[in-house]
Amino acid sequence: MAKMNLLQAINSALDVAMAKNDKVSVFGEDVGHFGGVFRATSGLQQKYGRSRCFNTPLVEQGIIGFANGLAAQGSFPVAEIQFGDYIFPAFDQIVNETAKFRYRSGNEFNVGGLTIRTPYGGGIHGGHYHSQSPEAYFAHTPGLKIVVPRNPYQAKGLLLSAIFDPNPVLFLEPKRLYRAAVGEVPEEEYTLPIGKAEVVQEGTDITVVGWGAQVEVIERAAELAKKDGVSVEIIDLRSILPWDVDTVAQSVMKTGRMVVSQEAPHTMAFGSEVAATIQEKCFLYLESPVMRASGLDTPYPLAHEKEYFSDHLKTYEMIKRSLNY
Amino acid sequence: MATQMAKDPQKTAVTTELQVISGNALDIPMYQLLKEDGTVHKGVKLPEIGKELALKMFSTMQFIRILDERMIAAQRQGRISFYLSSLGEEAAAIGSAAALKFEDMIMGQYREQGALAFRGFTIDQFMNQLFSNELDLGKGRQMPVHYGCADLNFMTISSPLGTQIPQATGYAYGQKQSGDKTCTLCYFGEGAASEGDFHAGLNMAAVFKVPVIFFCRNNGYAISTPANEQFAGDGIAPRAVGYGMKAIRVDGNDIFAVYQAVQEARRLAVEENEPVLIEAMSYRMAGHSTSDDPSGYRSKEEEEARRKREPMIRFRNWLVKQGWISEEEADAQMQQHKEEVLAALKRAETVAAPHVDEIIVDVYDEPTQALKDQLEALKAHIRQYPDAYPATSGGVK
Ligand SMILES: Cc1ncc(C[n+]2csc(CCOP(=O)(O)OP(=O)(O)O)c2C)c(N)n1
Ligand SMILES: [Mg+2]
Numbered sequence: 020m021a022k023m024n025l026l027q028a029i030n031s032a033l034d035v036a037m038a039k040n041d042k043v044s045v046f047g048e049d050v051g052h053f054g055g056v057f058r059a060t061s062g063l064q065q066k067y068g069r070s071r072c073f074n075t076p077l078v079e080q081g082i083i084g085f086a087n088g089l090a091a092q093g094s095f096p097v098a099e100i101q102f103g104d105y106i107f108p109a110f111d112q113i114v115n116e117t118a119k120f121r122y123r124s125g126n127e128f129n130v131g132g133l134t135i136r137t138p139y140g141g142g143i144h145g146g147h148y149h150s151q152s153p154e155a156y157f158a159h160t161p162g163l164k165i166v167v168p169r170n171p172y173q174a175k176g177l178l179l180s181a182i183f184d185p186n187p188v189l190f191l192e193p194k195r196l197y198r199a200a201v202g203e204v205p206e207e208e209y210t211l212p213i214g215k216a217e218v219v220q221e222g223t224d225i226t227v228v229g230w231g232a233q234v235e236v237i238e239r240a241a242e243l244a245k246k247d248g249v250s251v252e253i254i255d256l257r258s259i260l261p262w263d264v265d266t267v268a269q270s271v272m273k274t275g276r277m278v279v280s281q282e283a284p285h286t287m288a289f290g291s292e293v294a295a296t297i298q299e300k301c302f303l304y305l306e307s308p309v310m311r312a313s314g315l316d317t318p319y320p321l322a323h324e325k326e327y328f329s330d331h332l333k334t335y336e337m338i339k340r341s342l343n344y
Numbered sequence: 345m346a347t348q349m350a351k352d353p354q355k356t357a358v359t360t361e362l363q364v365i366s367g368n369a370l371d372i373p374m375y376q377l378l379k380e381d382g383t384v385h386k387g388v389k390l391p392e393i394g395k396e397l398a399l400k401m402f403s404t405m406q407f408i409r410i411l412d413e414r415m416i417a418a419q420r421q422g423r424i425s426f427y428l429s430s431l432g433e434e435a436a437a438i439g440s441a442a443a444l445k446f447e448d449m450i451m452g453q454y455r456e457q458g459a460l461a462f463r464g465f466t467i468d469q470f471m472n473q474l475f476s477n478e479l480d481l482g483k484g485r486q487m488p489v490h491y492g493c494a495d496l497n498f499m500t501i502s503s504p505l506g507t508q509i510p511q512a513t514g515y516a517y518g519q520k521q522s523g524d525k526t527c528t529l530c531y532f533g534e535g536a537a538s539e540g541d542f543h544a545g546l547n548m549a550a551v552f553k554v555p556v557i558f559f560c561r562n563n564g565y566a567i568s569t570p571a572n573e574q575f576a577g578d579g580i581a582p583r584a585v586g587y588g589m590k591a592i593r594v595d596g597n598d599i600f601a602v603y604q605a606v607q608e609a610r611r612l613a614v615e616e617n618e619p620v621l622i623e624a625m626s627y628r629m630a631g632h633s634t635s636d637d638p639s640g641y642r643s644k645e646e647e648e649a650r651r652k653r654e655p656m657i658r659f660r661n662w663l664v665k666q667g668w669i670s671e672e673e674a675d676a677q678m679q680q681h682k683e684e685v686l687a688a689l690k691r692a693e694t695v696a697a698p699h700v701d702e703i704i705v706d707v708y709d710e711p712t713q714a715l716k717d718q719l720e721a722l723k724a725h726i727r728q729y730p731d732a733y734p735a736t737s738g739g740v741k
Binding site for chain 2: 049149325
């Protein structure tokens, strides 16, 4: 075990994967010699050479198109998109190509070796284009897996699963926690299951669901609720696609109430899917409607970041609303 | 509508010799008038820039130097969240803006504050944007340096790279249709030129023959990535030929050469509907932004060597030799800019944040009912927890 922050855990996962299998390569804008603008790939070029860890030209559609081809050839590309906000030039490659490669060819070809890493989320004074949470766009795409770690331990275990998963995985990294989240992480290889949620805190009165950096926000909200004598069960989805319906449904059948707390704008955020499914599965157990604490339905603002954000206070108020319904 | 017919495959000339054309078949020299020491190349005629315009260009250059320097310091002190310097590239932005007509549209990437200052963006307008306060034209919504001003025909900056390139083509198409004899100048970096939008924008401009000038600032780096890892060919300018477009490569640190190049490009664009790609060779002397430390990817020796070619000394030496400004006057002007920058910084710092009501404005022309409901809920929440939202709680009593 070693103390690592989230970036170091990602770096360690990449290191382990590259050492284990020489078909693993890591590339993207500035990831080579410099080690990436957040330094997630630092030291990898020095260790594994320029052919396995390298800078690409500045073209996201090219990065993912290239990665699709490399994965189709049988490699395990780990492509970095510098910010989640800049993934959209590659939207076509991801949605129409990555996600459908296997299905459209009747499994003659697949790009299962592909992993796309990208930092997402707000709270860093990033304004419109360094703050977005784009998971819902991709969650609407059958064929992709989407994973969001919330701490260093998860980051390494989930990333190692993602790299060697036989399906393409979009790996969203909560950049706000890159250095802020620190924890004990095994130095050797280990994996965590994709598609499995984690009950972060057991409780009896209400279930609050989130993923990635938002789990920390939920924990703070749960602390406030605890002072009111409310026992909150916190679930971290860890995977957005596929997501662990059973774990959430079981929890809600126990507590009878649910709030989803998410960073993305309210309308059509992934919480809408969670809410709809839980209402289907748990209708007779629910004591109040499933509620959502979300970002506003506006672009992500700079000066009003605090106001926009679905912070612990808004999540706490939503917990109260659910309880007092 | 194209004035020139596309190449007819039946009319392609035939050869029995297998020709493999070299990837470096074009090796375009860079146009330069002023040498690094500020003397003029033998036998060249400088563009006709009178004393008044020359001094305005120089003063803008000095202003941007000091603005960049002070705002990097302000970021280090935690007074603003982010800044991005144009150190070393001032001549490219200012020389090009100076060669345009005021009515021409400018679309920037983010390192062209010199062009905006030349257009007349005031020091307070700069500061209000940098401090995201309620006087910012962009209403505090974007990160620092994402300026924009309709009155000055300067399109608001957007962070996603390259997106403005095809937009410039579309804007210029509209200008051509309107018949008002204006053009669009679009700045972007040599890194951004790798984006798919670059290809889309240039190809469409060449096909539609629109009055647009694509102005690539080749400063050698895209964050840490050196130009030789960005492209294998001879830079950006030769690409124009592939699109059937005119190209100019110019020394971006020579303000006269830049001015002359853009003046000619503008003539071609507006008079002949010929889009032009200009590649201005320069060097990003500062870090990419305040979030960057270049010592991780380039040497001090390289930086020192490039510093010798920086654009301001060259221009200043020429102006002094010309007798249009004295060393003392130039220094005094710099000092004055500095005082004005500091005073404006202090003013902007004390201006309030935009009112919380602004948060839903401009998503659409009118806020939807859903947005109005969200705002009301937000305000009720802020009333409940005023201490948690100090920037706006004062306004929601
Ligand atoms: C689509 C997109 N991808 C990535 C980025 C992140 N990014 C911001 S600036 C930059 C480098 C740009 O280099 P260049 O175009 O050469 O301009 P310069 O900074 O040198 O002026 C990168 C990669 C972005 N803003 N947009
Ligand atoms: Mg550059």
